[in-house]
Amino acid sequence: MQYDHILIRYGEMALKGKNIKKFIVKLQENIQHKIKDFPEAKVKRTQGRMFVLLGGHDPEPIIEKCKHIFGIQSLSLAIKVDNELEAIKDAALYALENSEDTRKFKVTVKRINKDFPVRSQDMNQILGGHLLSNTNNITVDVHNPDLEIKVEIRLEATYITSSVIPGLGGLPVGTSGKSLLLLSGGIDSPVAGYLAMKRGVQIEAIHFHSPPFTSDRAKQKVLDLAKQLTGYGKSVKIHIVPFTKLQQEIFREMPDGYAMTIMRRMMMRISEKVCRNESILSMTTGENLGQVASQTMESMNTINEVTNYPIIRPLITMDKTEIIKISQEIGTYETSILPYEDCCTIFVPKSPKTKPKREKVNVYESKKDFTDLIEDAVAGIEVVKVTDQKDLDSVFEDLL
Amino acid sequence: MIYLDNSATTKPNPAVLKSFEQVTERFFANPSSIHQFGGEAERLLMKARNQAAEMLGVGQNEIIFTSGGTEGNNIAIKGIALEHQNRGKHIITTEIEHPSVYDACSSLKALGFEITYLPVDHNGVISLTDLKNSIRKDTILISIMHVNNETGSIQPIEEIGKIAKEHPKLFFHVDDVQGLGKVPLQLPESGIDLCTFSGHKIHGLKGTGILYVNNRTTLFPLFHGGNQENAIRSGTENLAGAVAMVKALRLIKEREKEELNNLYELQKYLLDEINRLEGVVMNTPLHSAPHIINISVPGIKPEVIIHMLGEKDIYISTKSACSSKQKDESKVLTACGFNKERSISALRISLSYDTSKSEIRQFIHALKIAVNQFKEVME
Numbered sequence: 026m027q028y029d030h031i032l033i034r035y036g037e038m039a040l041k042g043k044n045i046k047k048f049i050v051k052l053q054e055n056i057q058h059k060i061k062d063f064p065e066a067k068v069k070r071t072q073g074r075m076f077v078l079l080g081g082h083d084p085e086p087i088i089e090k091c092k093h094i095f096g097i098q099s100l101s102l103a104i105k106v107d108n109e110l111e112a113i114k115d116a117a118l119y120a121l122e123n124s125e126d127t128r129k130f131k132v133t134v135k136r137i138n139k140d141f142p143v144r145s146q147d148m149n150q151i152l153g154g155h156l157l158s159n160t161n162n163i164t165v166d167v168h169n170p171d172l173e174i175k176v177e178i179r180l181e182a183t184y185i186t187s188s189v190i191p192g193l194g195g196l197p198v199g200t201s202g203k204s205l206l207l208l209s210g211g212i213d214s215p216v217a218g219y220l221a222m223k224r225g226v227q228i229e230a231i232h233f234h235s236p237p238f239t240s241d242r243a244k245q246k247v248l249d250l251a252k253q254l255t256g257y258g259k260s261v262k263i264h265i266v267p268f269t270k271l272q273q274e275i276f277r278e279m280p281d282g283y284a285m286t287i288m289r290r291m292m293m294r295i296s297e298k299v300c301r302n303e304s305i306l307s308m309t310t311g312e313n314l315g316q317v318a319s320q321t322m323e324s325m326n327t328i329n330e331v332t333n334y335p336i337i338r339p340l341i342t343m344d345k346t347e348i349i350k351i352s353q354e355i356g357t358y359e360t361s362i363l364p365y366e367d368c369c370t371i372f373v374p375k376s377p378k379t380k381p382k383r384e385k386v387n388v389y390e391s392k393k394d395f396t397d398l399i400e401d402a403v404a405g406i407e408v409v410k411v412t413d414q415k416d417l418d419s420v421f422e423d424l425l
Numbered sequence: 426m427i428y429l430d431n432s433a434t435t436k437p438n439p440a441v442l443k444s445f446e447q448v449t450e451r452f453f454a455n456p457s458s459i460h461q462f463g464g465e466a467e468r469l470l471m472k473a474r475n476q477a478a479e480m481l482g483v484g485q486n487e488i489i490f491t492s493g494g495t496e497g498n499n500i501a502i503k504g505i506a507l508e509h510q511n512r513g514k515h516i517i518t519t520e521i522e523h524p525s526v527y528d529a530c531s532s533l534k535a536l537g538f539e540i541t542y543l544p545v546d547h548n549g550v551i552s553l554t555d556l557k558n559s560i561r562k563d564t565i566l567i568s569i570m571h572v573n574n575e576t577g578s579i580q581p582i583e584e585i586g587k588i589a590k591e592h593p594k595l596f597f598h599v600d601d602v603q604g605l606g607k608v609p610l611q612l613p614e615s616g617i618d619l620c621t622f623s624g625h626k627i628h629g630l631k632g633t634g635i636l637y638v639n640n641r642t643t644l645f646p647l648f649h650g651g652n653q654e655n656a657i658r659s660g661t662e663n664l665a666g667a668v669a670m671v672k673a674l675r676l677i678k679e680r681e682k683e684e685l686n687n688l689y690e691l692q693k694y695l696l697d698e699i700n701r702l703e704g705v706v707m708n709t710p711l712h713s714a715p716h717i718i719n720i721s722v723p724g725i726k727p728e729v730i731i732h733m734l735g736e737k738d739i740y741i742s743t744k745s746a747c748s749s750k751q752k753d754e755s756k757v758l759t760a761c762g763f764n765k766e767r768s769i770s771a772l773r774i775s776l777s778y779d780t781s782k783s784e785i786r787q788f789i790h791a792l793k794i795a796v797n798q799f800k801e802v803m804e
Contacts, residue, residue, distance in 0.1 A: 417465060421472045424444045424668050425675065 028102040033075040036098030052096040052197040097192030120187040129166035134176045196225030198258040206309045213311030215357040220339035233268040243365035255413035267405040271398040286381040289328045307335040323380040427739040432775035438628040448665035473671040490667040493634035494602040495525040497621030502529040504644030513563025520760035548710035549578030572604035575757040577717030586616025606677030629673030633666040680778045688715040716776040721767045733795040
C-alpha cells in the first residue's frame with residue numbers, strides 16, 4: 026500500500042461564482058506545468074475536487090512543487106481504495122503509520138455513498154479500534170488530535186487522507202491579467218512581484234540599465250531575480266531599457282534636488298509606453314511609504330502625475346522587516362543584497378527633495394525636450410524571457 | 426573482483442552511464458528534425474562536438490562520432506583508399522597493428538592495392554629509416570598505431586608525423602585507441618590527418634567513438650544516406666552515445682592530468698615484482714605505455730593461468746581480445762622477434778586509473794601460486 030494521489034484544496038477560489046471554472050482550469054494547468062518533470066503524474070478534476078495522481082512517483086518532490094503554486098489552500102496525501110471495509114482499515118492504518126510524530130489521532134468518516142452498509146458512526150469506531158489495536162503508545166483524542174484521518178466513502182471509491190499540508194493560498198497565476206513590475210535589483214521589487222503574483226497576476230518586468238555605470242552583473246542579477254520569481258509562475262519577460270543617455274541628460278540639465286524625481290517620472294513614462302505596447306493594464310512597484318526620498322507622500326504624488334495607469338504597490342504599508350522576511354522566504358534576499366550598482370544608486374543627488382511639487386517639476390521639465398530620448402530608450406529595449414525550467418545550456422553542461 | 430583486462434574494455438564510469446540514460450530519455454529526438462525538440466537534440470550534439478574538439482585541440486567540424494575503434498579505423502583506411510586511389514594504390518602500415526587496421530588494409534589487396542607492413546624491432550617499434558624508404562610516389566596512406574594493444578610499445582608518432590608532412594600527397598592515420606588518456610598525443614600541427622578513438626577503452630560505453638578527420642582530408646564514405654557527420658558517416662546520430670563519449674573523454678583527460686604519474690608508479694611496482702618471479706619473462710619494452718604489461722610464462726599454456734586466476738576472481742587476458750580466440754602465437758610478439766615458445770605463452774595485464782596497489786599485490790601473489798602449482802605438477 027502507498028499514497029497514490031494528492032488532494033488539492035482551493036480555499037478562496039471556492040467562493041467564486043460562475044467564473045470559478047476559469048480559476049480551476051488555470052490552477053490545473055499551472056499544477057500540470059510544474060510537475061511536468063514527473064511524466065506519470067497527472068492532475069485530474071472530478072466532482073469538484075482536484076487530485077494529483079502520482080502514477081508511481083515519489084510524493085515528496087511533487088508536494089514540494091505544489092507548495093509553490095498560488096491558488097492551493099492546502100494539500101493532503103491520499104489513498105484511494107475500493108469500498109470494502111478491510112481495504113479501508115488497511116489504508117487508515119497506513120496513513121497513521123506514515124505520519125510523523127502522531128500521539129493522538131481522530132478518525133472522521135463521511136459516508137456519502139449511502140449504499141455502503143456500515144454507518145459513519147460505526148465506521149469511526151471500527152477504524153479507531155483497528156488503529157489502536159495495531160499501534161503502540163497512540164491514543165484517540167477527538168478534540169485536540171495531532172492527526173485527523175479523514176475517510177470519505179464516495180460512490181466510486183473511498184478516499185483516505187491524513188496530514189494537511191498548507192499551501193500558499195492566493196489565486197492561480199494568470200487569472201488576474203498582467204502587470205509590469207518595475208524590477209530594480211533591490212530587496213523590495215521582487216517581493217512586490219511575488220505578492221502581485223499571489224493575487225493571480227502574471228508578471229512582466231521592466232529594468233532600467235545604465236551601462237557602463239551599471240555592469241552586466243547588475244543586469245544578470247535582475248535576470249536571476251526574475252528567474253526566482255518564475256518559481257511561482259511559468260515565465261517572466263523582462264524589458265531591459267537602455268537608460269544611460271536619458272539619465273545623464275536629466276542629471277546634467279535638471280536641478281540637482283529634482284533630478285531623482287524627474288528620473289522616476291521618466292521611468293513611469295517609459296513603463297507606460299511598454300504597457301501600451303504589450304497590452305498590460307497596470308504597473309507594480311516595490312514602493313514602501315516613507316522608505317526613501319522618492320517614496321514620501323509628496324514624491325508619490327508628483328511621480329504618479331505622469332501616468333493614470335493603476336499602480337499596484339503591494340508593499341506600501343509594510344515594515345522593512347516584514348519585506349525582508351518575505352524575501353528570505355521566497356529566496357530572493359541573497360540575490361538582492363549582492364552589491365552591484367543599479368541605475369537608482371549611481372547618480373544620487375546630494376540632497377534630493379523629499380517634498381517635490383508637481384508645479385515645479387513641470388516647469389523644470391518644460392525647459393528641455395526629453396521626447397526623443399524617451400523614444401530612443403523605448404526603441405532600444407532588449408527583451409529577455411526567463412522560464413522556470415532549468416535552462417538547456419546548464420542541462421547540457423551537466424550531461425557533458 | 427580484480428579486473429586487469431582494461432585494454433580489452435573498461436568498466437563504464439557511472440557518471441557516463443547516467444548521462445547516456447538521461448540523454449536517451451530526455452533528448453530522444455532526431456537531431457535532424459526541424460521541430461524545436463529536434464533542435465534541442467541538435468544543440469546538444471553540437472555542444473558535445475565542440476567540447477570534444479576543444480579537448481583535442483582541433484576544429485569542431487573535424488570530429489566524427491563513430492561506433493568505436495573498428496569503425497573508425499575502417500572508415501579512415503578504406504575511405505582514404507577509395508577516395509584517393511587515382512593518386513596511387515600503396516599503403517604503409519605495420520606488422521603489429523590491431524586487426525581492424527591490419528585486415529582492413531589486407532582487404533584492399535583485392536582492389537589492387539599494395540600494402541607494406543613495416544617490421545618492428547625487439548622493443549616493438551618501427552624504424553623511421555624503414556618508413557622513409559617505403560614511401561613511394563603512389564603511397565596514399567600511412568596507418569600506424571600509437572600504443573600497441575598487446576605489449577604497450579609506443580610508436581614515434583611525432584617523428585612519423587614530420588616525415589608524413591614532407592609528403593603532402595599522402596595521408597597519415599593513427600589508431601590511438603589504446604593511447605587515449607594514457608599516453609599524450611598532440612593532434613594539431615602533428616602531421617596526423619586521421620586519428621581513431623574508442624569510448625569503451627576509457628570507461629565510456631561500447632558502441633561509441635570518435636574519428637578525427639582534419640579539414641584537408643576527404644574520405645569516400647562507407648555509409649551513404651542522410652549525410653550526417655559531414656557526410657562521412659550517414660545514419661541517425663547516436664546522440665546519447667556521442668554525449669557519453671565526450672563525457673568519458675573529459676573524465677579520462679582529467680585523470681590523465683592528475684594521475685598519470687601514479688599509474689606509471691603502479692606499473693613500475695608491477696614490473697619490479699614480476700621481474701623477481703622465476704619462470705616469468707617480460708615482453709613489454711622499457712619505454713612503454715603505463716597501463717599494459719605483457720609477460721610470458723614459457724612452458725605453460727596461458728589459458729591455464731587465466732583460468733587459475735579467474736577462479737580467484739582475478740581477470741587478465743592472453744593477447745588482444747580481438748585475436749585471442751585464434752590458437753596460434755601472437756602476431757605482435759612474433760613481429761617483435763620473440764620465439765614461438767614465448768609468443769604462444771603470453772599474458773597481458775592491463776591497468777586502469779582505478780587499479781590499486783593492493784590489487785596488484787594480490788595479483789602477484791596469485792600469479793606466483795599459479796606458476797608454482799603448475800610447475801610442481803609438471804615436475
